[in-house]
Amino acid sequence: MKREYIIEPCTATSFFVKKGGNVIVEDMNGGQVADFFAEAAENGDEFLSTGVTIDVNRSIKLKKGDVIYSDRYRPMFTLVADDVGAHDILHPSCRREMYDFFYNDGAGHPTCLDNIDHAMKKRHPEIRPVNLFMNTEIAADGSVKVLAPKSLPGDRVVLRAEMDAFVGISACSVHESACNDGECSSIKVYVED
Numbered sequence: 596m597k598r599e600y601i602i603e604p605c606t607a608t609s610f611f612v613k614k615g616g617n618v619i620v621e622d623m624n625g626g627q628v629a630d631f632f633a634e635a636a637e638n639g640d641e642f643l644s645t646g647v648t649i650d651v652n653r654s655i656k657l658k659k660g661d662v663i664y665s666d667r668y669r670p671m672f673t674l675v676a677d678d679v680g681a682h683d684i685l686h687p688s689c690r691r692e693m694y695d696f697f698y699n700d701g702a703g704h705p706t707c708l709d710n711i712d713h714a715m716k717k718r719h720p721e722i723r724p725v726n727l728f729m730n731t732e733i734a735a736d737g738s739v740k741v742l743a744p745k746s747l748p749g750d751r752v753v754l755r756a757e758m759d760a761f762v763g764i765s766a767c768s769v770h771e772s773a774c775n776d777g778e779c780s781s782i783k784v785y786v787e788d
């Protein structure tokens with residue numbers, strides 16, 4: 596079955612995808628980060644883990660062909676196509692306290708944590724997603740710097756589901772830094788399963 600979702604700026608959506616299906620995430624206007632999170636469809640206690648993904652892939656970067664794992668060390672998705680080649684698996688989803696900490700503007704601010712929680716109808720203490728299109732520069736000394744995404748309008752990634760999954764994706768709401776190139780825009784998602 597084919598489905599399409601437009602994620603308006605600073606919002607999120609959720610959907611189920613079957614094992615073997617593809618989730619295609621498109622940066623419609625370029626320069627926009629999409630937080631990609633998932634849980635096992637049959638067991639909401641099993642969730643996408645960037646920590647396990649780093650552990651198994653022995654890398655703090657994600658590249659084409661890499662597998663994204665659950666906290667139970669089971670494959671959840673494979674990155675089978677990638678127009679951009681720069682994504683982040685280090686940062687947690689933005690949340691009110693983050694906006695207060697850095698910008699003193701958390702009150703009423705849309706956040707990826709709240710938006711994904713609302714879309715998935717569940718409270719998570721923290722979400723550590725795959726931040727698609729987020730361009731984090733990692734220096735040899737371990738310091739990190741968030742730069743503007745390299746994604747251009749229409750750039751896509753294709754994630755093949757390796758298990759039945761419940762997915763939450765947000766169009767990140769940070770406009771205060773280079774994270775979304777200073778302006779929050781829309782994300783398009785195609786699901787084919």
Ligand SMILES: [Zn+2]
Binds near residue numbers: 706707
């Ligand atoms: Zn965000």
